[in-house]
Amino acid sequence: MKTYRIPIIAGDGVGPEVIAEGKKVLEAAGDNYGFNIEWKEYPYGAEHYLTTGELIPEDALKELSDYDAIYLGSVGDARVPPGVLERGVLFALRFYFDQYINLRPIRLLEGVETPIRDKGPEDINYVVVRENSEDLYVGIGGRTKRGSVHHEAEVIRNLYNVKFGLDIDSDSDEIAYQVGLISAEGTQRVMQYAFDLAMRRKKHVSSVDKMNAMTDIYGFWREIFTKIAAGYPDVRIDFNLVDAMTMWLVKNPEWFDVVVAPNLFGDIITDLGAMVQGGLGLAPGGNINPKGTSMFEPIHGSAPKYKGLNKVNPIATIWAGAMLLESLGATQAARGVMLAIECNLRARKVRTFDLGGCSTTSEVGTDITRYVKQSY
Numbered sequence: 001m002k003t004y005r006i007p008i009i010a011g012d013g014v015g016p017e018v019i020a021e022g023k024k025v026l027e028a029a030g031d032n033y034g035f036n037i038e039w040k041e042y043p044y045g046a047e048h049y050l051t052t053g054e055l056i057p058e059d060a061l062k063e064l065s066d067y068d069a070i071y072l073g074s075v076g077d078a079r080v081p082p083g084v085l086e087r088g089v090l091f092a093l094r095f096y097f098d099q100y101i102n103l104r105p106i107r108l109l110e111g112v113e114t115p116i117r118d119k120g121p122e123d124i125n126y127v128v129v130r131e132n133s134e135d136l137y138v139g140i141g142g143r144t145k146r147g148s149v150h151h152e153a154e155v156i157r158n159l160y161n162v163k164f165g166l167d168i169d170s171d172s173d174e175i176a177y178q179v180g181l182i183s184a185e186g187t188q189r190v191m192q193y194a195f196d197l198a199m200r201r202k203k204h205v206s207s208v209d210k211m212n213a214m215t216d217i218y219g220f221w222r223e224i225f226t227k228i229a230a231g232y233p234d235v236r237i238d239f240n241l242v243d244a245m246t247m248w249l250v251k252n253p254e255w256f257d258v259v260v261a262p263n264l265f266g267d268i269i270t271d272l273g274a275m276v277q278g279g280l281g282l283a284p285g286g287n288i289n290p291k292g293t294s295m296f297e298p299i300h301g302s303a304p305k306y307k308g309l310n311k312v313n314p315i316a317t318i319w320a321g322a323m324l325l326e327s328l329g330a331t332q333a334a335r336g337v338m339l340a341i342e343c344n345l346r347a348r349k350v351r352t353f354d355l356g357g358c359s360t361t362s363e364v365g366t367d368i369t370r371y372v373k374q375s376y
Helices: 014-031 046-052 059-064 084-096 184-197 214-231 240-249 263-275 315-327 331-347 360-372
Strands: 002-011 037-042 070-074 103-106 127-132 135-158 161-181 204-209 236-241 260-263 283-286 292-298
Touching: 002 014, 002 084, 014 070, 014 315, 014 331, 014 360, 037 263, 037 283, 037 360, 046 084, 046 240, 059 084, 059 331, 070 315, 103 263, 103 315, 127 184, 127 263, 135 263, 184 204, 184 214, 184 260, 184 315, 204 214, 204 240, 204 263, 260 263, 283 315, 292 315, 315 331, 331 360
Parallel strands: 002 037, 002 070, 070 292, 127 260, 204 236, 204 260
Antiparallel strands: 103 127, 103 283, 135 161, 283 292
């Protein structure tokens, strides 16, 4: 019997609660589909940081390299300054493992209401392939007051290193600045992934940018998209400015199949997509390195006000677990977990408050586990 070794970083807030339900469901899938799971829990998050001053050390990252996939609960705590845990844990994992794709299925499941009038599950079923390591999220920026200053910064990636030297001479009282970049290598590989995915779906890729206002960076994005598209003559393509895209994803979500976007715009439209598919409690995500270690998580964050209440929806985490199983090659088990989620939602009996119910986190996990144990 095959054994999958899966590390867990349950993290902060409601993370441990939703991860517990994900574990429960995935273990049931193992029993039903003939594999074992060996879990190993890592403590990294707010409590560990506040106790030890440590975020995630190099030796832990090296140890995690022995695994194909990581199961993450959440990162974030009001007791820690904003950005510290995100940069020191979440971004550290993404960059160390070169998880250059953020994969977000936007799918309305039967039994879930969408805020978009007259749209149903047949209309909302697309996936966003978000570039996950470049753009305005490379971490180069700062603030400076009147006068002259020199700022040096470096972007270190598996594909390349880039050094910046910024000479700033300003007579403004104070300025803030942020530098973004996209590379040919980084953009090509995420677009290649998007087109390969489209070939397994409806053969349609939609690009998102803001080329009319930021010509250099997103004109480059379009050039590379066009070159990659030329290698896929059977795939239909279109270009979308991000502001118009937010409108079309609400008005006509059925137009889209695979959407590829740079980091910042992908971040924005996937949160919009979460609401379209019924809320953050139903929104899973994957941080993907197709040839390395990937990481799967709910996108709702740590939700600290609900910590310990056994109240939040675990479906995003369970769905992320299905994505994890699929990444490991356990495709039948992944389908079984998704079918169990769909059965739970169609029944409309055991659901958390965000879906109009009064069930607990653990009750929803138990109900989905019950469906997984049935034969499909």
